[in-house]
Amino acid sequence: MGLLSVGTPLSWDDTKKVANHIRNHGITQFLHIWDRLKDKNGDELLWGDEIEYMVVALDNETKNAKLSLRQTEILTKLSSIVNNLSSETEDAIAVPTFHPEYGRYMLESTPGSPFTGSISDLLSVEKNMRYRRTLARKHLKPNEIPLTLTSFPRLGSLGQFTEPYYDPRDAVSSHSLFLPEQITNPHARFPTLTANIRRRRGSKVAINLPIFFDEKTPRPFIDPTIPWDRSIYLEDSEAKNGAALPDHIYMDAMGFGMGCCCLQLTYQACNVNDARRLYDGLIPIGPIMLALTAGSPIWRGYLSDVDCRWNVVAGSVDDRTEEERGLKPLEHDRFEIPKSRYDSVDLYISEDWRNRPEYNDQPIIIDHCIYNRLRQHGLDDLLSKHFAHLFIRDPLVVFSEIIDQDDMESNDHFEVTNIQSTNWQTLRFKPPPPKSPIGWRVEFRSMEVQMTDYENAAYAVFITLLSRAILSFNLNFYMPISKVDENMSRAQGRGASQSGKFYFRKVVCPNGNSPKSSGSSSPVDGSRPKDRKMRNCFPPPEMPENGVPKGPVEEEYEEMSINEIMNGKGDSYLGLLGLIWAYIDTLDVSEQEMSKIHSYLSLIRRRANGSLVTPATWVRNFVRAHPAYAHDSVITQEMNYDLIVAVDEIERGVRNVPDLLPEDYTGGGVDGGSISP
Numbered sequence: 001m002g003l004l005s006v007g008t009p010l011s012w013d014d015t016k017k018v019a020n021h022i023r024n025h026g027i028t029q030f031l032h033i034w035d036r037l038k039d040k041n042g043d044e045l046l047w048g049d050e051i052e053y054m055v056v057a058l059d060n061e062t063k064n065a066k067l068s069l070r071q072t073e074i075l076t077k078l079s080s081i082v083n084n085l086s087s088e089t090e091d092a093i094a095v096p097t098f099h100p101e102y103g104r105y106m107l108e109s110t111p112g113s114p115f116t117g118s119i120s121d122l123l124s125v126e127k128n129m130r131y132r133r134t135l136a137r138k139h140l141k142p143n144e145i146p147l148t149l150t151s152f153p154r155l156g157s158l159g160q161f162t163e164p165y166y167d168p169r170d171a172v173s174s175h176s177l178f179l180p181e182q183i184t185n186p187h188a189r190f191p192t193l194t195a196n197i198r199r200r201r202g203s204k205v206a207i208n209l210p211i212f213f214d215e216k217t218p219r220p221f222i223d224p225t226i227p228w229d230r231s232i233y234l235e236d237s238e239a240k241n242g243a244a245l246p247d248h249i250y251m252d253a254m255g256f257g258m259g260c261c262c263l264q265l266t267y268q269a270c271n272v273n274d275a276r277r278l279y280d281g282l283i284p285i286g287p288i289m290l291a292l293t294a295g296s297p298i299w300r301g302y303l304s305d306v307d308c309r310w311n312v313v314a315g316s317v318d319d320r321t322e323e324e325r326g327l328k329p330l331e332h333d334r335f336e337i338p339k340s341r342y343d344s345v346d347l348y349i350s351e352d353w354r355n356r357p358e359y360n361d362q363p364i365i366i367d368h369c370i371y372n373r374l375r376q377h378g379l380d381d382l383l384s385k386h387f388a389h390l391f392i393r394d395p396l397v398v399f400s401e402i403i404d405q406d407d408m409e410s411n412d413h414f415e416v417t418n419i420q421s422t423n424w425q426t427l428r429f430k431p432p433p434p435k436s437p438i439g440w441r442v443e444f445r446s447m448e449v450q451m452t453d454y455e456n457a458a459y460a461v462f463i464t465l466l467s468r469a470i471l472s473f474n475l476n477f478y479m480p481i482s483k484v485d486e487n488m489s490r491a492q493g494r495g496a497s498q499s500g501k502f503y504f505r506k507v508v509c510p511n512g513n514s515p516k517s518s519g520s521s522s523p524v525d526g527s528r529p530k531d532r533k534m535r536n537c538f539p540p541p542e543m544p545e546n547g548v549p550k551g552p553v554e555e556e557y558e559e560m561s562i563n564e565i566m567n568g569k570g571d572s573y574l575g576l577l578g579l580i581w582a583y584i585d586t587l588d589v590s591e592q593e594m595s596k597i598h599s600y601l602s603l604i605r606r607r608a609n610g611s612l613v614t615p616a617t618w619v620r621n622f623v624r625a626h627p628a629y630a631h632d633s634v635i636t637q638e639m640n641y642d643l644i645v646a647v648d649e650i651e652r653g654v655r656n657v658p659d660l661l662p663e664d665y666t667g668g669g670v671d672g673g674s675i676s677p
Helices: 013-018 019-037 072-089 124-137 189-201 234-241 254-256 273-281 287-292 310-314 369-378 381-390 412-416 453-472 479-489 562-567 575-584 589-610 615-625 639-653
Strands: 047-059 066-070 097-099 107-110 144-147 207-210 248-251 263-268 428-432 439-445 503-505 557-560
Touching: 013 019, 013 189, 019 369, 019 412, 047 124, 047 453, 047 639, 066 439, 066 639, 072 097, 072 107, 072 412, 072 439, 097 562, 107 124, 124 144, 189 254, 189 503, 207 310, 248 310, 254 310, 254 503, 263 453, 263 575, 273 428, 273 439, 273 453, 287 439, 287 453, 287 479, 287 503, 310 479, 369 381, 453 575, 453 589, 479 503, 503 562, 557 562, 575 589, 615 639
Parallel strands: none
Antiparallel strands: 047 066, 047 107, 047 144, 047 263, 097 107, 207 248, 263 439, 428 439, 503 557
16 A cells, blocks of 8 residues: 545545546656657666555453454554664665555565566565564563464454454445454545445445355355344445355455455566566466465355455445446446456457557456546557556545646556556556656566565565566567456365366467476577576567467366466466476576575475365364354354464474475474564
């Protein structure tokens, strides 16, 4: 979460009146950026992570783990500490920063400055993450802990799940049956966003996850904890009128989704074309990494039949009206829109010759006026469609003080509070900010946060190395967007990383050759010395002399297991890990550095082949083995407490979990991390 604008937020009715103004000026702001920076070239690899924590207060007497709603107080303290550290440390040492997030129990941390392409920076990620957690932990209350857990298991359950307790009857923004108003960050942006999504939609959001049917789960499952007859807000009757589905876990507020934690990674590209190539290359990877990082099987105190947060977050911000959802004929709205504004990517955007039109096989809804304006300004078809598609959405939070802006100097209508930043997709294509040296960037957004900094660092290292392999080897992961969408659906299923099958391209290397056998262009070609620093600028793929292949797209991909996608299928396909190891062969890496890289990639390999389980599977197993579990899908207060304590013990290295982590894992209790070079 970046800087938060300060001002007077407009109601939804007033926001509608300025929506076209915001969209038009947002595009103007983008075009000013485009004109200045479309030819920007030669930027080095700079990258960073964002990790979100939830702060949990433990009550050892009552055996209750509760979300601590002290975000403002904690961030004020951490800001002071960070400022003091910054003034006391050498200029070469960047002190990490902490930011607010949607939930009043959440903290977001980022490194103090971007990592570079050096091997030492790549391998400093874990100690930086550990340092951030240690710093946060030191300045919490003795009974509070910073957890990197995707979803809090008993958020919205009966009983007390926050500290202090608040009554959901006062949920004036969301009108939720389950979540109090005070769960939300008090900054005006967040309750306004919550309320305007509800008002624009014409109802509360409705999220339904299938219940996991255990031996004693009632059939049909009709949730007895829903206050079916509450009558405070107009929307209170929605649950009994069909919004709450039988055999499902029902959730009705933005907080259930935006109160989740995740791991996000952002990469600066050499230029806009490389950013577009990287964006496209990572699109098919999003669902695979979602399944592999799965960490959220429990919702509102029930064990669900899904392992991931994605559909919960998508549903939590689904502001589409009934007309836009196709439930009524279009009369008042402009478009029927297939997806929530939080969902998977809809369009490949690179002009790479390998990007066949057949891959963009889903109807793409665009604002034709914006598309025509972009085309007339000189933008190509795909990039124009990309932004014209994002801008079919309305702005959700507008501050009266900044309706009129200097479009040459600001990008606020484009980015900060409006369209770009409230299209939450698996990847985000990020133009440079105005008046900044920052270049064209790509943000990878699908992964669930892991319990330990070791795991989060391993996934960060994996995606970073894969991003380099994609560009260096001109890897081709293109397949129809419809198959990526199908993979996103499959990725969320229970145990998908082991039992699921996913569409994936069969031949990903140029001319069908693995990197080690690609002749003079081989990354292990002895004519070029190995790199000590990961490169960021790469020549575009050359078009074959005999022209662009025109075979049936359906023959280019097949269903594979996660193990096959990651670890390969013999000589015909090296697997993503094999491709990464081939890329590592192009780098000058010391024996000690190689050992650390091997440790990270070994974790990924073992998660993929099933010798280590995902966090979601570990949590399921913990719950089902708990002595208080009645095999009825219910997570009691005591079970939740024991689970939260166990997760904290795992992170600190107190609890050994050989089915989840390698035997040699060292926890945060032993290694508190460092920000020293």
